[in-house]
Amino acid sequence: MNNDCWNKIGVEGDRSCEQLKTVIHCRNCPVYSAAGRSLLEREAPPEYVNEWTEILAKTPPVSSKTQVSGAIVPSPETASVMIFMLGGEWLAVPVGLLQEVTDPCIIHTLPHRNSELFMGLVNIRGEILMCVSLSHLLDLEDNANSSDSDSVSSLAAKRMIVVGSQENHWVFIVDEVCGIHRFPIRELQNTPVVISKATEAYTKGVIRWQGHKVNYLDSDLLFSTLNKRIL
């Protein structure tokens, strides 16, 4: 086991090893990892064994239900949402539906299938997904005609989000992704009865977040509407 070839012909040596052409670096080479593993083929020091015996004996059983020193524990009483901005409105979707947030990429339009709602196809990590104008669906004003001064920063903040359950993934373009917020479900306020905008129809409730009122979108209704209108 004294064959330290990585010091002689490998990356630490003269790099003449034939294997380097395929493995690039010694750390990818099976010879190197086998040598590393052989370090474990030694008598375990008694302190090590003692220490581990103690650690494993002491640790209390992991209980998922109780709150442990501020750690976030999933429970049915709280919900996590992803908050984003679109057309001057704060919106939220359950974080479980969020698949991905990416920088905007090219939208490939489809002939004869272009509508205000359906924008086209996008390529997200090799997967072809449908891009939908959420602002049109929710009848929000497009931010494009807002003042020029903040257009640069708003362009930089623009993101594509991939949202959906197992089978159906939709891509929305949003103005800004604000982050993930966790709140107790009982704090979810009911939508005001007086509904003027179409957005309200998709709103499950209102969340207060950093002084803003955030629309918690009814994702089931949203997806079923999209399925009906596009698929």
Next chain:
Amino acid sequence: MLMLLFYVGDNLYALDSSQVVEVIPRVIVRKIHHVPEYVAGLFKYRGAIVPVIDICHLIQGKPSRSYLSTRIIMVNYFGKDNSKRYLGLMAERVTETLNKPDSDLIDAGTQLDNTPPYLGEMLMDDKGMIQRIRLEYLLSDSQQKYLLAGSNDKINDPGNN
């Protein structure tokens, strides 16, 4: 199927990872007597008393060496009454996993009448032939009763032991 690999002597064995809870370093076990010799002993695992079986001893008759690479594989073990218990399996050189489709398992036809049923199918790999250990057959009924029965009480009240 993702499998955890370990050695008994120079031979490779594999264990289906779906029942593995975690792999922990070798600990000091409290020896118990009047049990088969391959039962390494008991140890306190996160507040519960858990038996440890030395797989090397079970298969080849020699205890595992006290090397750093000798580790305890904590597994969920389902008894006859479908109750879930922890069991520690001590083995040598528990350092790697292997992902192979189930169809690669080949029945080598080496099962004699007295071959223990926990020795399962064979698997070909670059590292050599790997034999699969079938966890569900690892303990025979009588041993299971002795080692794992009643450990519910012990989990609730480890102080009594």
